[in-house]
Amino acid sequence: MRRLSAFLFLTAACLWLAAFGRDRFDLWVDATVLPDVLSEVSVEVRARDATLLRAFAVEDGRLRLALRLGAVDPTFIDMLIAYEDKRFFRHSGVDLRAGVRAAGQALRHGRVVSGGSTLTMQVARLLENSGTGSMAGKLRQMRFAWALERKLTKREILTLYLHHAPYGGAIEGLRAASLTWLGKEPARLTEAQAALLIALPQAPESRRPDRHPQAARAARARVLARLGRVPSYALPDVPRRMIALPRFAPHLSARLRRDFPTALRHDTTLDATLQARMQALARRAVMGQQADVSAAIVVADHQTGEVLAHVGSPAFSDAQGALGFVDMTAALRSPGSTLKPLVYGLAFDEGLVHPATLINDAPVVFGGYAPQNFDGAFRGMLTVRDALTLSLNIPPVRLTHAVGPARLMAGMRRAGLRPQLSGGAAGLAVALGGVGLRLEDLVQLYAGIAQGGQAQPLQFLRGGQTQRRSTIISPVAAWHLSHILSGIAPPKGVAAQAGQVAYKTGTSYGHRDAWAIGFDGRHVVGVWLGRPDGTPVPGAFGGDLAAPILFEAFDRIAPQRTPLSPPPAGTLIAGTADLPLPLQEFRSRDAAFAAVPDSPKLAFPPEGAVLRRSGFGVPIRVDAGTLPLTVLVDGLPVLPRLRSRAATLPLTDEGFARISVIDAKGRSTSVHIRLD
Known part of the structure; x- marks a missing residue:
């Protein structure tokens, strides 16, 4: 009886000690101070088809891209767990069985044969950025791993590993590694590719394929051999260089990051293929040009307002000092003659003129302002159509005097433009470019003309809010402008048929800016060339520099042009003699x-x-x-x-x-x- 009592007492004591130890263990684990387990990931800018355009580094210049577990090839996940932590889904953070096995193997072979760290323990080490050499460090990782398992699910822990695993240099995480080393997303990987990406985090610097290809091949082979997946065919060589992540639309990407500082992903309307073509075209446009000449290109779908390509400079670098970093799509410049179509469109709507109306290109003085044509010549009486086609200066100034500079400014604002005056009220010189506008503004204006006079705000982000469209000019006036501008002959040396693209060129005062803006039935393109610092480019003309680039841009969009719209109902198509008498010859409003x-x-x-x-x-x-x-x-x-x-x-x-x-x-x- 005494023996039974003693046995029961000892059993109870052991159970009490076990329970007490378990409670103390739980308190010890629960008291673990965990760092923030929310991974800081790179801000990404994506194209309309989700292609990566730009990724910004996180702290210390590291590249760590967001990744969903469902976006990883299941073969990689299966191989990773089988190689690193077979009992990952069964243990509570520390696999004691694996630890005992690893210790026994080390004693038998005199070297480390397999590690005892679980994936959870590796996550603990990566989050704490701690080493594994000391017993204290290993114990800390075990405690951290137990605490992580109590706070997170297995899928969340695995996702943390896929975000933080090191892959050499500043590359962290599976997705950044797959893009950098393989040039592809990790959604589909071969067994050889998966094995390489499993092996690299164990010794990311000594196994870097670009620096130590032999070590990388050997590590890949060990992974395949241990998993019994050695193929019967010869494995491809490991990659010998890092693939630089794309840096498309760098100016727009930087702007989006600045304007939306809390967003981690920007889904743009850009077409990745077209963006690459336009960036290459901008680089070609400045080849052979004078020093420091830059270029900018904007391509948009004027039916939707979506921007398809956005090039702020030929190179986003310091190759030209700091000028390459200047976004010339958003820089205030003089638009030169590119505003003349709006002047004529407003005059059409006011009933002042018709394309067949005669207007006098002769010397005129308004107060102290005496406009001159670019070539200094005068052509006398000619039609409004010819005046716009020849880009004469005196006729649009006469019309602006009749319409009123304030109406011209209001027309720009209705189109969504942001005109800037150097000071005071708008004067007649606005018609000839005496106002600050951006390339994006002019593309938006011409998109509105292409859309029958309805303002078409540019959209850079998919799913953006639809803005209310206002009327710039009437559909009839817009068609007249399209018809006139499409009759302008393509530049010399350009293999394009007249009538396919409605376009206008412009050259600002002092040859500081060369412009070409045009549209067909679907797309609108704007091209600018000049020096970002505003200094003159002697001999630069919009027709010579920018117009050929405009037509080449259209060729790179599609081999065939989309036809322009037909005339709307009620359009008066007539010769000068068939017009009502007051429309046969332009007279000022006061005279009319x-x-x-x-x-x-x-x-x-x-x-x-x-x-x-x-x-x-x-x-x-x-x-x-x-x-x-x-x-x-x-x-x-x-x-x-x-x-x-x-x-x-x-x-x-x-x-x-x-x-x-x-x-x-x-x-x-x-x-x-x-x-x-």
Whole structure:
């Protein structure tokens, strides 16, 4: 009886000591101070198809790319666990059985044959950046591993390993290693590739394939041999160099990182293949040019506003001092003649001119401002179409005087542009480039013209918010501009047919900027060349430098051009003699609408009237004037030969409208109304 009592007492004591030890062990593990297990990963910029365009380094210049476990080849995962930690999914962080086995093997062979560290213990070492040589360090890793297993799932621990495993140099993590050493994502790996990526973290510097290829081959072979996966065919050689990660769209990437500092991934609208082609084209564009000449290119889909390629300079480097780092797509520059189409479009909508209207290219002075043509010559009377095609300076200044510089500035803002004046109010010189604009601004303006006069904001990120589109000019005015600009002959030496691309060139004062902006039925392209510091480039002209690059850019987008849009309904296509008398020759607004005896007058609606919309249109009544009358709405003839003084205009859409009446003697009147 006494023996039984003593046995029971000893058993109870042992159980109590075991429980006490377990509780103390739990307290010891739970008291472990863990570092932040959220891995800092590189900020990534991706193309529209998720292709990596740019990755930014994390602390100490290390490259560590985000990776989901599901994006890793299952063969790699199976081989990693089989080689490094067979009981990974069964132990609690420390595999005592494996540790005893490793110690026994070391005693028998006199050297380390296999390690006893589990994947969890390796994660502990990587997170703490601690060594493995001392018993204290090993004990710390064991404690850390037990604590990790209580806080994280096995999949989370495995993901941490795949993020932090070292692969030589500044490369950390499986995805960065796979891209750097193999040039591919780790979603699909051969057994030989998987074996190499398993072997490298054990001795990342002494097994680097670019420096120690023999050691890398031997380590790969050991992994395959231990796993029984030695192939019957000869293995390919290990990679002999690191593959630099792409640095496409570096200026845009840096901008996105700056503007969205908390985002880890930026999914852009860029086309990776087209981006590479445009970067190569920008480099070729400056070959043979004067020193420090840079180039910038923007390509967008004007139907969606998505930017497909964005090149801020030929090289994002210090090859040209600091100039290569300047993003010339966003730099304020003088747009030269590239604003002239907007001047003409506004004049079309005001009913001041038609493409067939005659306008006088002759000396003129507005106050103290006397504009001159680029070549210093004057051509006298010519059509508006020819004035724009020849890029003359005096006709658009005359039209800007009639439209008003403030209207021109407002038109730019409606297009989403951000014009900057050097000081004071806008003057007539704005029409010839006397305003600061960006290449991105001009691409957006021409995208709006290509879209029938509807502003088309540029989009750089996929899934961006759709912005409300405003009207820059009417669809008819936009088509007239497209038709005129598509009639400009391609530059010399360019194998392209006229009529495929509507484009305009520009050269700023002092030959500081050479521009070419153009579009077909789908894409809009903007090209700039010049010096980032604003110093002149003698002899630089938009037609000579930028236009050939523009057409080459279109060739690199697609071998065939998308046709331009047909004319919208109501477009007046006529020769000069067939136009209403006031449109046959341009006169200033004051001259065109000056009151003369018996000139027509709109008795209703009055100037500035706000009318309620109805399904019956807008009634008008005209006093005086000689019949028949011609009634125009926003410059378009609506009632061409009206033989009564009262009629109803088919106006039902909400917004502003300009009603003009011209009598048989060419006398006219005009009012602005609004329909609510």
